[in-house]
Amino acid sequence: MILISILTAAVVLLTFYGWMGTPLLLALSLSVAALILVLGRHHEHRHDDLTMLDSLAVRSRLSSMNPALKAAFFVLILIVSVAVDSVPLNAAVIVLMALITVAGGKIPLHAYLELLLIPAAFLLVGGLALLLDYSPVPSGVLQLPFFAGYLVVTRACQISSLVILCKALAAVSCLYALSLSTPLHELIAVLRKLKLPELVIELMFLIYRYIFILSRILSDMKTAADARFGFSCRSAVMRTAGGTMTNLLILSFRKASTSYDAMESRCYDGHLVFFTSPKAVKELHLLMAFCCILALSAVYCVGRWFL
Amino acid sequence: MTQPESLLELRSISYSYGNGEPALRGISVSIRTGERIALLGNNGAGKSTFFLCCNGVLKPQSGSVLLNGTVVSNKKRDLAELRRHVGIVFQDPDHQIIASTVESEVSFGPMNLGLPKSQVAGRLDAALKAMNLEAMRTRPPHYLSGGEKKRVSIADILAMEPSLILLDEPTAGLDCAHTVRLEETMAALHRQGMAMLVSTHDVNFAWRFADRILVLSKGDLIADAPAAEVFSQTALLQQAGLEKPAVFALSEALGIHPIPRTMEELTCQIRQSS
Ligand SMILES: Nc1ncnc2c1ncn2[C@@H]1O[C@H](COP(=O)(O)OP(=O)(O)O)[C@@H](O)[C@H]1O
């Protein structure tokens, strides 16, 4: 968490260096770092990474909407924001996705920010690499002596880094907005409608179901090992991890065989079909999606005009 | 009993998993419509294996299975027919539940039967209603409690509208309150004329529930008789490693006849006589 806030501060500092007064810039980057530190305090007691996204999606207020509509909407915006080079558009997408997820879906703000922080570390390191250039002579807006030459930050680097960071963050927010509003099994059902191979779809359904069972077993085993000092020193950790993995493998074989029996006993004949009551596409939802797209187009045009 | 012949009949079936000891040894049982039977036996006695043989998932190495008086062959159609009439509720709902929402889970069986969508929807609604699951139709099963999952796994089978339900240790892993609810559900199913065969090692539950009792011990069927008769044979119970139900033992000691099924009935009778 501390690392991410320092990284963010550094990236903000370098990206906007030379665009505004240095005191203002310092204040800005420090406050961004502080904000991340404050928001990240919840981070420590996260329960289950693997299943958190899905459990949030199930509770989202948007989960009752037609999944195909949501998938089409978010994927469209994702494609546009990746394809078009426009910082205002991408910034608008980031804000819109946050609004849709937090205000529309009623996902807790700190949960959403925590999730955004996961890819943030990668993005920031990437951004830093984009910002800094090596040059034997001093040039650009900022120079730092480095071995025989200089690490320099140029205007072009600043702009391209800003564009790419915004683009990446916009894309990540689109995917989060989709996965925080649509439970995975509904997405799989949408993929089935898109005529993905039946085998892949069936595997996805079963894996989705089993991830939850196996992750429960895994966390139980970890707790049990912990209670017996299984993580007390490095060699114990290795031994415990090995034992846990072996057990998990054996257990999943056994589970798979019993599950197959259970499926057969309900007349399974090699074709996995379920009935789901359809979630109709509501006109109101279509209208809302249309308005969002209009608003984004407006932002794009205004950005074109003035910047 | 309107039907003279049996619903499901097993004729001296044996099954071995191929690692030495056979899991079932020459078992013959006949089950009629609407019966309430408990299958008693300790862990590893062969109860689950017996159930899997009853519905054709395991093919007994010798002996035969008869559905409504006709032998079930190895053909796909015969097996499907057997599985349609005889449903198994597995011990661990997590083994049984495969779909991602309650409604798609419960629809799995009827969809496999190849019924038209409207009929599937009808059966789905009925099964969810019977198990009081309507409020959680679209919820993924992994966000349900243990008791709710159990209800889903029973609804799974009800939706296939079987004539015989096999419940494998339904009370294992349930707390008292959920066990009471489950017993009420089972009583309701019995009133609708459903035949039920319930495996358990809980003799108190078996005595409350069953009219007839089968006792399995290390793959042998060592008793098949009315409940009162089985529980009065102390030597037999000892051989199977089972105890007498508390109410039963107490009533015997007090000389009460006929022996009541529940503790409430017993206390009532004691109050009246004193
Ligand atoms: N899949 C299997 N592979 C090999 N042996 C098994 C398998 N399932 C059960 N057994 C063996 O068969 C016997 C009967 O088991 P089971 O029918 O599960 O008993 P119960 O349900 O009464 O506890 C046990 O000795 C058990 O070890």
Ligand SMILES: [Mg+2]
């Ligand atoms: Mg068993």
